[in-house]
Amino acid sequence: MRDAGHRVLALDQRGHGGSERRPGDVSRAAYVADVVAVVTELGLRRPALIGQSLGGHTALLTAAAHPGLPRALVLVEAGPGGSDPGLQAGIAAWFADRPVPFPSREAAVAYLGGGKRAVGEGWASGLEERGDGLWPRFDADVMVRSLDELARRAFWDEWAAITCPVLAVLGQGGHGGIIGAEEYAEMARLRPGLRGAGVPGTGHDTHLERPEVLHALVTAFLG
Incomplete structure (x- = not known):
């Protein structure tokens, strides 16, 4: 741009x-x-x-x-x-299945990309490094709550x-x-x-x- x-x-x-x-x-x-x-x-x-x-x-x-x-x-x-009553449950399950923390950037890219490296790189770039590995820069429960209205109407x-x-x-x-x-x-x-x-x-x-x-x-x- x-x-x-x-x-x-x-x-x-x-x-x-x-x-x-x-x-x-x-x-x-x-x-x-x-x-x-x-x-x-x-x-x-x-x-x-x-x-x-x-x-x-x-x-x-x-x-x-x-x-x-x-x-x-x-x-x-x-x-x-x-309205999609099942939206939040589906998103919450997806978050719960993630193997976080990721031990390395390469592991994060491989998992988050689902076989598409460019997608994995994009998602991995949003992670933050802590002492025990790489974590998302958001909390899953907050993201799920933010979908309340989209699930209702x-x-x-x-x-x-x-x-x-x-x-x-x-x-x-x-x-x-x-x-x-x-x-x-x-x-x-x-x-x-x-x-x-x-x-x-x-x-x-x-x-x-x-x-x-x-x-x-x-x-x-x-x-």
């Missing part, structure tokens, strides 16, 4: 990375408030909001609640979704409230992404100007599997 003349800022949201590890409030509204606070603090003027997965969902809700804030929105494997009203241009990038590989054909069709129906792009051979981690394709799509869209 920088090579196309864009200033790029990456936000560690609450419960992630270098931000507060165990925040009391992990509601969707709290995540949106964090985005607005950063934009305000840094004096950003109508930035493009780009996010993948939960980050994309936060960007979507920010654009809906504050239509004058973003000039554009890019969603990578993210959408309005639908869909966000179609918020999707319909967005006024800025939107690019939706979807995984289209053997493992598939999380945005199905029916969900995308409804997204397009509610927003006829929606620009969509599928990235063949990728799943939910499109940004790690084919970063060069995503870069080209986003650069062209913002241009």
Whole structure:
């Protein structure tokens, strides 16, 4: 993105990375408030909001609640979704199965990549080194709690409230992404100007599997 003349800022949201590890409030509204606070603090003027997965969902809700804030929105494997009562149990089980701490970066790359080294490298880069090995820079229970609202309801009203241009990038590989054909069709129906792009051979981690394709799509869209 920088090579196309864009200033790029990456936000560690609450419960992630270098931000507060165990925040009391992990509601969707709290995540949106964090985005607005950063934009305000840094004096950003109508930035493009780009996010993948939960980050994309936060960007979507920010654009809906504050239509004058973003000039554009890019969603990578993210959408309005639908209620999924089993979402949190599935995520919690995935976290519980991980052999943490990882004894080495190579072990982390091999496990987290599932046979795709680029994906493993991407996930491993977010780990922190402690005396006994490599650990995630978040607590699993906090991540599970942050999905409370996504498990309970869909966000179609918020999707319909967005006024800025939107690019939706979807995984289209053997493992598939999380945005199905029916969900995308409804997204397009509610927003006829929606620009969509599928990235063949990728799943939910499109940004790690084919970063060069995503870069080209986003650069062209913002241009």
